[in-house]
Amino acid sequence: MAYLRVKSIRGQKYLYLVKSAWDTEKKTSKQTIIKYLGIESDVTIDDVPEDYRNSKKISDYFLNQKYFQPKVQNELIEKLQADLLSSFKNGDFVTAHCFLESYEKIYGFESFIDEVMVPLIGKIGTLGNSKKIDLGTQTTCYNAIEDLLNMIIEHSSVNPSKKKILICVPNGEQHTLGTKILQTKLSLKGNTVYNLPPFTPSSLIMESIEHDAPDCVFVSVTLDENLLSAKRMVEKINEKYGLPIFVGGNAIKNNSENWDVPIGKNLSIPKILKLIQSKKLQILTTA
Structure with missing residues (x-):
C-alpha cells in the first residue's frame, strides 16, 4: 500500500512517497521510500509517479491540502x-x-x-x-x-467552561457590530459572554455585574463624544468591583493619550484571556 509521509527537518516539511509491506520473518510492517517528492508546500499530484496517482489516500491528500495553500x-x-x-x-x-x-x-x-x-x-x-x-x-x-x-x-456556546465576560457600551453609543464580533470571538474560546445592548443605563450595567459576577468587563467606545461617559463608567466599575477592565474601539485608537491608565494596544484575544487568567492588571485599555 502506497501513501504519503511528511518528515520535518529543522522546521521544514518534506514529502515522501512510501509503501508498507509485511515482513513475515519479523512479523511487522516495514516502510520503504518509493520516491522523495520535495518540500511539502511545493509538491503537486503531478510529482507523484503515474502508477500511484489513482490511490485514494494520495488523491485525498492533495484535495485537502490545496485548500491551505x-x-x-x-x-x-x-x-x-x-x-x-x-x-x-x-x-x-x-x-x-x-x-x-x-x-x-x-x-x-x-x-x-x-x-x-x-x-x-x-x-x-x-x-x-x-x-x-x-x-x-x-x-x-x-x-x-x-x-x-x-x-x-x-x-x-454549548458547553462554555472558561471565563465569564461582560461587554457593554457607554451612554450614547448605538453600534453593535463591533461588540458582536468580540462576543463571537470570546465565545469561540469557551467563555460565557454577556453582551449588553446599547442604551443600557449605567445602573443596569452595574446590576448586571452584580448578578452575573463576570471575571472582567469590556467597554467599547466608537464615538469620541462618548469618551467622558466611558471614563465615568470605568471609574464606577473599578471603584465598586475592582475587576479587570478592557476599553476598546475607534475612539480609544484616536484618543489613547487621554486615558490616565495603562494602555495596551493591539492585544490579541489569547493575550487578553491570559491577562484575565492572571488578574495582574486591574484596569487595561486596548485599542
Whole structure:
C-alpha cells in the first residue's frame, strides 16, 4: 500500500512517497521510500509517479491540502466575500448560512471571522461612504452579518467552561457590530459572554455585574463624544468591583493619550484571556 509521509527537518516539511509491506520473518510492517517528492508546500499530484496517482489516500491528500495553500485560500476568500455580499444585498440569509457552513468545514469559524467577515465589513463601510450602496442596503448587510455571528455563537456556546465576560457600551453609543464580533470571538474560546445592548443605563450595567459576577468587563467606545461617559463608567466599575477592565474601539485608537491608565494596544484575544487568567492588571485599555 502506497501513501504519503511528511518528515520535518529543522522546521521544514518534506514529502515522501512510501509503501508498507509485511515482513513475515519479523512479523511487522516495514516502510520503504518509493520516491522523495520535495518540500511539502511545493509538491503537486503531478510529482507523484503515474502508477500511484489513482490511490485514494494520495488523491485525498492533495484535495485537502490545496485548500491551505495561500494562493488558493486567498482566491476562495475573495470569491466568498463577493458571494456573501450579493446574498446580503438580496436578503438571502439561507445561502449566506450555506457559505458559512462550507467554509467552516475547511478553515473553521475563527478564520471565517478574521479572514472573511471583518474585511467584508470594511468593504461594506467603504461602499456606503462612497455612495455605491444606499443606507438601507448597508443596514441589510450588517443585519445579515449579525445573523451569521449569532449562528456561530449558538454553535460555540454549548458547553462554555472558561471565563465569564461582560461587554457593554457607554451612554450614547448605538453600534453593535463591533461588540458582536468580540462576543463571537470570546465565545469561540469557551467563555460565557454577556453582551449588553446599547442604551443600557449605567445602573443596569452595574446590576448586571452584580448578578452575573463576570471575571472582567469590556467597554467599547466608537464615538469620541462618548469618551467622558466611558471614563465615568470605568471609574464606577473599578471603584465598586475592582475587576479587570478592557476599553476598546475607534475612539480609544484616536484618543489613547487621554486615558490616565495603562494602555495596551493591539492585544490579541489569547493575550487578553491570559491577562484575565492572571488578574495582574486591574484596569487595561486596548485599542
